Amino acid sequence: MKITKVETLLLSRMHELERQWVTSRFRVIKADCPIVVIHTDEGLTGIGEACAYGIPRLISEWVDWLSIELIGKNPLDSRIVPHPNGRSSAHDCAVAGIDCALWDLKGQAAGKRVSELLTAKPLEKVRLYASSGCRYDWRIRPEQLIDEALDYINQGLTAMKFRIGTEWSWDGVTVDRFLGLVRELAQTVNGRMELMLDGNQRLTEEQALPIAKELDRLGFAWFEEPIPQLDVAGYARLNAAVDLPITGGEQWTTVEQFRPYFEKRAYAIVQPDAGWCGITELMRIAEMADHYNVDLCPHSWHNGLMGMANAHAVAALPHPRVLELCMIQGPLQWEIFAEKPAIQDGWLALPARPGLGVQLAEGLTERFPYIEGDYMVQVTR
Numbered sequence: 001m002k003i004t005k006v007e008t009l010l011l012s013r014m015h016e017l018e019r020q021w022v023t024s025r026f027r028v029i030k031a032d033c034p035i036v037v038i039h040t041d042e043g044l045t046g047i048g049e050a051c052a053y054g055i056p057r058l059i060s061e062w063v064d065w066l067s068i069e070l071i072g073k074n075p076l077d078s079r080i081v082p083h084p085n086g087r088s089s090a091h092d093c094a095v096a097g098i099d100c101a102l103w104d105l106k107g108q109a110a111g112k113r114v115s116e117l118l119t120a121k122p123l124e125k126v127r128l129y130a131s132s133g134c135r136y137d138w139r140i141r142p143e144q145l146i147d148e149a150l151d152y153i154n155q156g157l158t159a160m161k162f163r164i165g166t167e168w169s170w171d172g173v174t175v176d177r178f179l180g181l182v183r184e185l186a187q188t189v190n191g192r193m194e195l196m197l198d199g200n201q202r203l204t205e206e207q208a209l210p211i212a213k214e215l216d217r218l219g220f221a222w223f224e225e226p227i228p229q230l231d232v233a234g235y236a237r238l239n240a241a242v243d244l245p246i247t248g249g250e251q252w253t254t255v256e257q258f259r260p261y262f263e264k265r266a267y268a269i270v271q272p273d274a275g276w277c278g279i280t281e282l283m284r285i286a287e288m289a290d291h292y293n294v295d296l297c298p299h300s301w302h303n304g305l306m307g308m309a310n311a312h313a314v315a316a317l318p319h320p321r322v323l324e325l326c327m328i329q330g331p332l333q334w335e336i337f338a339e340k341p342a343i344q345d346g347w348l349a350l351p352a353r354p355g356l357g358v359q360l361a362e363g364l365t366e367r368f369p370y371i372e373g374d375y376m377v378q379v380t381r
């Protein structure tokens with residue numbers, strides 16, 4: 001089998017006004033989805049979603065450049081797999097899309113699911129967590145966060161991650177005021193869902209410590225990226241101060257970038273993303289994490305194809321936890337597929353079909369033509 005063509009489908013969809021979401025100092029106005037498609041001379045086609053944070057146009061240019069070395073090669077030859085470099089997000093997202101598409105091809109050629117190629121006895125289904133909590137506005141009605149949690153419980157979801165809301169300085173939000181909302185949420189949920197908080201690197205260590213202690217007391221599952229990611233020592237201090245896992249690493253794309261965090265015990269759970277670093281590198285990171293007794297629980301934002309790549313990885317991990325499910329991406333998330341994978345009672349069943357187990361719908365570029373420009377706008381108040 002030989003690779004005959006590599007292309008990148010760039011898809012977009014503007015969010016309706018009520019679907020736009022706001023966090024920190026920005027408002028997200030559109031959903032993007034870059035998909036790498038690898039064609040072969042035997043009629044098999046592999047697909048992989050690259051994380052749109054690498055910027056779709058730039059990702060597409062990198063895919064074109066990297067494909068020079070792929071055309072004419074056997075997709076099953078592991079020597080052709082490109083590697084993330086940890087320096088260029090666009091490059092690494094392109095690598096990730098190619099890597100996932102190659103795994104999809106390998107699975108199809110072997111008649112096995114990707115998860116079965118990664119480990120002998122993978123899970124058949126993975127538990128999802130609702131990832132959102134980024135619509136509440138401290139100025140308007142922060143309790144919207146609690147309505148949202150109740151909605152997820154009604155949908156059968158068993159875990160939720162939320163963010164810290166709009167820019168705190170706009171509305172004089174303090175750690176105490178924030179923790180008031182967190183306690184109200186935890187009381188309302190009352191054990192019906194696991195809860196996680198994502199600080200998106202926005203807090204200082206002085207703010208993060210009392211929050212971590214309170215989340216620990218409330219039984220949260222983890223506290224993600226409380227402080228700026230380069231502060232390894234700060235992460236190590238926070239992680240040592242509480243039993244609650246301090247987590248992070250969604251932007252890191254190589255195992256080497258995780259080394260200081262492993263050595264200093266800075267993360268209790270690492271969160272690379274197959275759409276950002278590829279399945280190959282994610283499994284390398286998982287192996288090194290296991291060596292340090294650290295679990296891996298992937299970041300997985302954006303659309304369903306990236307979700308499937310991360311789902312197969314989770315199903316194959318030594319200590320599988322949960323899979324992130326973005327709740328605010330809109331129709332683009334699953335309508336890219338001819339058939340949506342089954343989600344029931346908060347679990348995603350891995351399709352029986354080999355490879356990543358999904359096929360693209362027809363006419364995607366006509367239905368979701370790429371829209372130039374940034375996915376978000378800055379908000380000033």
Ligand SMILES: [Mg+2]
Nearest residue numbers: 198224225250
């Ligand atoms: Mg995060």
